[in-house]
Amino acid sequence: MNRQELFQQIVRKRSYLCIGLDTDITKIPKHLLELEDPVFEFNKAIIEATQDLCVAYKPNLAFYESLGSRGWKSLEKTMEIIPGDIFTIADAKRGDIGNTSALYARAFFQQMHFDAVTVAPYMGEDSVKPFIGFENKWVILLALTSNPGAMDFQLNKQEGGEQLYEAVMQKAQGWGNPDQLMFVCGATRAEEFKHLREIAPESFFLVPGVGAQGGDLSAISRSGMNAQCGLLVNSSRQIIYASTGPDFASAARTEALKVQQEMKNLLEETDLLS
Amino acid sequence: MNRQELFQQIVRKRSYLCIGLDTDITKIPKHLLELEDPVFEFNKAIIEATQDLCVAYKPNLAFYESLGSRGWKSLEKTMEIIPGDIFTIADAKRGDIGNTSALYARAFFQQMHFDAVTVAPYMGEDSVKPFIGFENKWVILLALTSNPGAMDFQLNKQEGGEQLYEAVMQKAQGWGNPDQLMFVCGATRAEEFKHLREIAPESFFLVPGVGAQGGDLSAISRSGMNAQCGLLVNSSRQIIYASTGPDFASAARTEALKVQQEMKNLLEETDLLS
Numbered sequence: 262m263n264r265q266e267l268f269q270q271i272v273r274k275r276s277y278l279c280i281g282l283d284t285d286i287t288k289i290p291k292h293l294l295e296l297e298d299p300v301f302e303f304n305k306a307i308i309e310a311t312q313d314l315c316v317a318y319k320p321n322l323a324f325y326e327s328l329g330s331r332g333w334k335s336l337e338k339t340m341e342i343i344p345g346d347i348f349t350i351a352d353a354k355r356g357d358i359g360n361t362s363a364l365y366a367r368a369f370f371q372q373m374h375f376d377a378v379t380v381a382p383y384m385g386e387d388s389v390k391p392f393i394g395f396e397n398k399w400v401i402l403l404a405l406t407s408n409p410g411a412m413d414f415q416l417n418k419q420e421g422g423e424q425l426y427e428a429v430m431q432k433a434q435g436w437g438n439p440d441q442l443m444f445v446c447g448a449t450r451a452e453e454f455k456h457l458r459e460i461a462p463e464s465f466f467l468v469p470g471v472g473a474q475g476g477d478l479s480a481i482s483r484s485g486m487n488a489q490c491g492l493l494v495n496s497s498r499q500i501i502y503a504s505t506g507p508d509f510a511s512a513a514r515t516e517a518l519k520v521q522q523e524m525k526n527l528l529e530e531t532d533l534l535s
Numbered sequence: 536m537n538r539q540e541l542f543q544q545i546v547r548k549r550s551y552l553c554i555g556l557d558t559d560i561t562k563i564p565k566h567l568l569e570l571e572d573p574v575f576e577f578n579k580a581i582i583e584a585t586q587d588l589c590v591a592y593k594p595n596l597a598f599y600e601s602l603g604s605r606g607w608k609s610l611e612k613t614m615e616i617i618p619g620d621i622f623t624i625a626d627a628k629r630g631d632i633g634n635t636s637a638l639y640a641r642a643f644f645q646q647m648h649f650d651a652v653t654v655a656p657y658m659g660e661d662s663v664k665p666f667i668g669f670e671n672k673w674v675i676l677l678a679l680t681s682n683p684g685a686m687d688f689q690l691n692k693q694e695g696g697e698q699l700y701e702a703v704m705q706k707a708q709g710w711g712n713p714d715q716l717m718f719v720c721g722a723t724r725a726e727e728f729k730h731l732r733e734i735a736p737e738s739f740f741l742v743p744g745v746g747a748q749g750g751d752l753s754a755i756s757r758s759g760m761n762a763q764c765g766l767l768v769n770s771s772r773q774i775i776y777a778s779t780g781p782d783f784a785s786a787a788r789t790e791a792l793k794v795q796q797e798m799k800n801l802l803e804e805t806d807l808l809s
Binding site: 327 | 601611659682702
């Protein structure tokens with residue numbers, strides 16, 4: 262999916278919600294466990310209940326890998342049922358030496374048909390570049406993450422005064438353009454969004470940390486939006502585990518609708534919809 | 536496997552060789568492609584031919600993931616046939632927010648029974664700690680990698696003068712001790728090994744980059760060994776693709792033997808074997 266198509270979807274749905282399919286077999290409703298592939302059945306119900314309210318789905322690979330090849334199979338089946346006009350993100354946080362990153366790119370873009378994959382920047386250019394250059398596919402590079410450990414290295418000041426995450430964002434914009442490269446910018450750092458937007462004015466940001474992690478949607482949106490919205494705000498647990506009973510899918514829809522309505526209001530504050 | 540057992544294996548085999556099972560379906564001998572699981576059959580033959588010469592096997596996950604759930608299955612089967620006294624490393628370079636890293640740890644340590652997993656440090660403490668504390672299991676944290684992109688951020692000087700990889704190694708030693716935590720230190724930077732050893736005197740280093748990437752085994756060993764050897768030197772392509780014909784396994788053995796003999800000589804220069 263290209264940037265224009267993503268923006269059109271945002272306008273059409275009045276939403277920049279990404280739903281994290283962090284499907285944990287220990288947390289899904291018990292009645293699903295009797296089925297042959299409970300993780301897939303859970304995802305299927307969530308997708309059917311929310312697909313008109315979100316513009317992206319983001320399975321985190323850890324949840325699938327924790328079940329081994331069986332989990333990987335559930336993910337493959339999930340990818341097959343996500344409607345083609347919805348943006349898909351493999352939240353994998355990969356990154357390795359060049360020839361190895363190229364294989365990860367093949368796995369996520371060609372085998373599984375994801376639109377985007379999250380990548381960790383620590384190993385530098387040749388670990389990121391193999392993901393760039395697939396037509397209408399995206400790298401989403403970790404910049405400033407939403408977890409407490411972001412303080413350990415990402416905020417370190419380099420000689421010259423810029424922080425590590427700033428160096429990452431600056432340098433990476435030489436590796437790919439805003440049609441190829443997004444950044445992960447955590448919602449728990451709402452006060453940083455004006456600054457993040459200055460560093461990368463045109464780029465989309467994937468924003469985790471709204472909901473369970475406590476980020477503030479309106480503050481982030483008002484500071485972080487650009488002329489094509491430029492935000493994909495992720496919510497996982499708050500939506501997909503809204504209920505653990507047989508009504509889990511409709512409860513997920515109710516939660517997603519709340520977020521989408523808030524997003525609609527925030528979009529209407531701007532001139533993006535006109 | 537604990538540190539003492541790893542050292543005993545090194546002494547017994549006169550080897551600190553780790554063989555990278557970077558099994559690429561496009562590079563393995565053609566006659567294997569007729570079998571039901573070519574990747575597994577290739578690994579099986581390599582393991583049978585080299586298990587007395589190496590102390591560790593390190594499958595890089597990218598090669599398996601590029602084949603989807605089928606590749607994951609080949610990896611599971613491979614893990615089942617690696618002898619229990621050989622150290623196993625999931626070269627996965629994972630790292631995510633705390634609850635998600637915990638799932639990766641479950642995947643590699645409990646589902647697949649690896650002894651160790653490589654982890655990327657960018658997301659800091661809560662992304663690394665969930666891997667630490669499993670009994671006799673190890674985190675191998677990326678410090679100074681062997682690829683060109685290592686120069687992009689790892690060598691950045693921080694305010695105060697230390698480079699990012701030094702900050703990573705210093706800080707991480709507060710998260711786990713040398714019985715829980717190793718570091719990836721690339722062999723392409725042999726001149727750094729004295730310094731790396733000063734930063735982490737007791738830790739094991741996993742050293743990629745010997746062989747195809749050009750690192751110098753003797754220089755690294757002389758600068759990097761500690762009282763328990765403290766090095767696992769990895770070679771992948773140079774060994775496993777020594778021949779692409781039907782003799783691939785014996786050719787791999789010949790290459791592994793060359794490296795093991797050089798390691799034996801280097802070990803005999805020290806007093807580790809007495």
